[in-house]
Amino acid sequence: MAGLNLVLVTGRSLSQGEGLDIGKTTKDYFEGVAIIELDGEDLEALGVVEGGKVKVETEYGSIVVRAIKSRRKHKGIAFMPMGPWASLVIDPNTYGSGMPTLKGIKARILPTDEKIPGIKEILERIYNIRVKEIPKETLSEGESVSTASRVIDNVACSFCGCLCDDLEVEVRNNRVVKVRKACSLGSSKLLHSRENRILNPYVRENGVLVRVDLRSAVKKAAEILANAKYPLLYGWSNTSVEAIRVGVELAEYIGGVFDNTSVICHGPTIQAVQEAGFVTSTLGKVKNYADLIIYWGCNPLNAHPRHLARYSAFAKGIYAKSRRDRKIVVIDVRETDTAKVADLFIKVKPNSDYELATALRMAIRGYDIESGKVAGVNVEKIRELAEMMVSAKFGVIFYGLGLTMTQGKGRNIEELIRLAQDLNEWTKFVAIPMRGHYNVVGANQVSTWTTGYAFSVDFRRGYPRYNPGVTSATDLLNNGDVDAALIVASDPVAHMPAKAVENLVKIPVVTLDPKWSLTAVASTVVIPVAMTGVEVGGTAYRMDKVPIRLKKLVEPPPGILSDEDVLRMILEEVKKLR
Ligand code: SF4
Known part of the structure; x- marks a missing residue:
């Protein structure tokens, strides 16, 4: 059967983001995520019609998904939204960084007649998780509050x-x-906040999740964590700073590993900052001053839809008043929606961002670049961008997972930070990571205040140690090193590489989540919690490290407590057992 060798990149998409709050077992999520976007020419070469089925094969696994014709041209590059289907074909190896490789993977795409597996099939057939018993709960059940x-x-x-x-x-x-001013992702989260909810605690008995009271669930959770030799406490990017703080205390008390979702987003940025420093500013400063905005390896129109209008390209600032006062550049391996609004689009060869950043450092200093092309980019184009950079009054590079998840990882970011540092000899220039989850920065902040390390903190010896590639959640799970897990505000079964998930579902798992995630379905203990920023308030940190207060908008379902309250209950119970 004819097939094509392409480079696979995974990432966020609007329909994937909108589907998260509707529920991962729904048709909407399946249709938005069990897909691969192919360039029209690649689709034609495969002989597959739009919506037809293809098999994606990599060194790490294979999966059948629906082929979609991409709206943008990116011959040779295939895109899959992150989720349970993409997780089966990504490279789980972190190469000492803690970060698996989710972009720039060699893949073979083949037409197929095989069936596209649904979520339940993936859980049952691949991960051996029984899902027949997912409890059906509706929020009207027992609700009494009215405002x-x-x-x-x-x-x-x-x-x-x-x-x-x-x-x-x-x-x-x-x-x-009703929600006004939010993008479709923010609106979807608020308007669907009542759907797919967990309304009772559950404990697994004889392979089946059985409804129990909160006390019993907390007691069982505490037993699992207190009896574990090396537990992992993971997630934390979708909850409040106040809850994260209790999580650190619990991890220290039980001698576990405290890690957050930076291991699958900007962990390499943190490692780079430790090597090279940070050249940054607030988003307010970017909005008011920046006349050159570069988006490198990120696609904010899909992942952070209001970023351009509120903080960057189209924002109305004091000095840079509109789009006319700014130059916009996009650097990516494929033409994205954001690239369409740019003055200059630079298509970089996959896994070659480090080379491009180095060439730019050489160009701004006027050094000779002997080759005609670097990282697949003509040297004239590199010089054009270097000229734009040195002549800007205030420049900013917003960078994303296109740099952290490809080959080079932290080294790519290090070189980019050094580029921004070099540019400060001529003008004002900053580099800001595009952080995904609303409080992943808060997870890094709390972890740093309390332990000295931003992620992958190991308390096994009674004091904090940090060694990404060894003490990172991805590596611990890939290697089957931990013997129990507490998952808070995250869904690793949906987003971690298959190898890590296979080991996670073999150990006792306690999950705190407002909604039925794939991890909740596979857990030993499930404790429902209120939605932070909807049903309980708290503090979160914006991507530029500015703390923002989250408001309580509605009452939580009856008997449902915040992450912070449930974690305190677990901590108190653990103290009684040790
Ligand atoms: S850009 Fe992000 S924070 Fe702003 S409304 Fe959209 S999802 Fe919410």
Whole structure:
């Protein structure tokens, strides 16, 4: 059967993000995530019609998904939204960084008649998880609170790292009924906040999740964690700073590893900052001053949809007043939606960002570049960008997972930071990571204040140690090193590489989540919690490290407590056992 060898990149997409809050077992999620986007010419060469089935094969696994014709041209590059299907074909190896390789993977794409597996099939057939018993719960069950219609303004959106805090939310009968100013991702989270909820605690007995009271679930969770020799406490990027702080205390008490989702986003950025330092500013400064904005390895129009209008390209600042006052550059391996609004698009060869950053450092210093092309980019284009950089009054590089998840990882970021540092000899230049989850920066901040390390903190010896590639959640799970896990505000079964998931589902897992995630379905203990930023308040850190207060908009379902309260209960119970 004819096939094509392509380079696979995975990442966020709008439909993947919108589907998260509707539920991962829904048709919407399946249709938005069990897909691969191919360039029109590649699709034609494969002889597959749009919507036809293809098999994606890599060194690490294979999966059948639906082929979609990409709206943008990117011959030779295939894109899959992150999720349970992409997780089966990504490279689980972290090469000492803690970060698996989720982009720039060699893949063979073949037409096929095989069936596309649904979520339940993936869980049962590949991970050996029984899912027949996913409890069906509706929020009307037992709900008694009712409030009058009201509009709450200046609400912070608890979806992505932009933490837009200007939303207007209309609430009626304890429901969010209208959301103004949010993008489709933020609106989806608020409007679907009642769907797919866990409304009772569960404990697995004889392979089946059995409804129990909160006390019993907390007691069982504490037993699992207190009896473990080397537990992992993972997640933390979708909850409040206040809850994260209790999590660190619990990890220290039980001698476990405290790690957050930086291991599958900007962990390499943290490693680079430790080597090279940080050249940064607030988003407010970018909005008011930046006349050159570079998006490198990120696609904010899909992953952070209001970023351009609120903080960067189209923002109305004091000195840079509109789009006309700014130059926009996009550097990526494929033409993205963001690339379409750029003045200059630079298509870099996959896994070659380090070389391009080095060439730019040489060009701004006027050094000779002997080769005609670097990283697949003509040297004239590199010189054009270097000229734009040195002549800017205030430049910013927003960079994303296109750099952290490809070959080079932290070294790519190190070189990019050094480029920004070099540029400060001529002008003002900063480099800011595009953080995904709304409080992943908060997880790094709390971890750093309390332990000295931003992620992958190991308390096994009674004091904090940090060694990404060894003490990182991905490596610990890949290697089957931990014997129990507490998962808070995260869904590693959906987003970790298959090898890590295979080991995670073999150990006792305690999950705290407001919704039925794939990890909750596979857990030993499931404790429902209130949605932070919707049903309970708290503090979160924006991508530029500015703390933002999250508001409580509605009452949580009856008997459902915050992450912070449940974690305190578990900690108290653990103390009784040790
Ligand atoms: S850009 Fe991010 S924070 Fe802002 S409204 Fe959209 S999802 Fe929410």
